Amino acid sequence: MKRNTKSGFSLVEVAIALGVLSFVIVPILGLMGTGLSTARDAALDMAALQIRQRVESDMRQMTFASISQTAFSTNYSFSKDGRALQSGDPSFAQNALYKVQVKNSPLTGVNSGMTNALVGLKVVIQLAPGGVVQTNAAGYTNFLIVSKDQ
Numbered sequence: 362m363k364r365n366t367k368s369g370f371s372l373v374e375v376a377i378a379l380g381v382l383s384f385v386i387v388p389i390l391g392l393m394g395t396g397l398s399t400a401r402d403a404a405l406d407m408a409a410l411q412i413r414q415r416v417e418s419d420m421r422q423m424t425f426a427s428i429s430q431t432a433f434s435t436n437y438s439f440s441k442d443g444r445a446l447q448s449g450d451p452s453f454a455q456n457a458l459y460k461v462q463v464k465n466s467p468l469t470g471v472n473s474g475m476t477n478a479l480v481g482l483k484v485v486i487q488l489a490p491g492g493v494v495q496t497n498a499a500g501y502t503n504f505l506i507v508s509k510d511q
Contacts, residue, residue, distance in 0.1 A: 404441075408459065409486050411443030416463055416484055429480045434464040460487045 370378075416437065420428060427433065438446045439459040446453050466483035 405488065408439070408441065408443035412437075412439050412459060412461055412486055413484065415439075415443070415445055416461060420463065420482060425480065428465070428482065431465055433482075434462065437461040437463075458488065461485065462487075 437460075438448070438453065438457040439461060440446055440456045441458040443459075446457055450456070462485045464483055466481040468479060468481040
């Protein structure tokens with residue numbers, strides 16, 4: 362009898378190798394979605410932090426008298442990376458991804474003697490899907506307390 366000297370893989374060996382490979386690849390592909398979601402959330406958190414720092418810096422430059430007015434309110438628009446945008450910017454409409462509103466907010470639970478020296482500011486950061494600012498978009502809310510002697 363002649364012996365077959367050709368080398369190669371049988372159909373059974375190929376099927377087993379593909380089965381083992383699929384058991385390895387499928388969980389890795391499942392983790393990719395989680396990784397992308399985590400990266401997106403981290404980018405949103407970083408932009409919110411940069412926005413908050415910009416707003417806080419602007420509020421510290423204002424006088425206490427102007428901030429402490431009951432009707433105090435100001436609005437900002439920011440790009441996806443947290444960069445402040447001016448309304449006169451030609452790319453304003455397509456780059457404005459965050460709408461930020463800062464308004465005077467009454468302080469609760471504060472000693473009545475301190476209300477003349479402290480002001481609470483409510484900072485609402487709204488994410489606008491697709492770059493179009495929507496007033497009902499979910500977002501972040503922060504509170505800043507500004508003291509009179511800053």
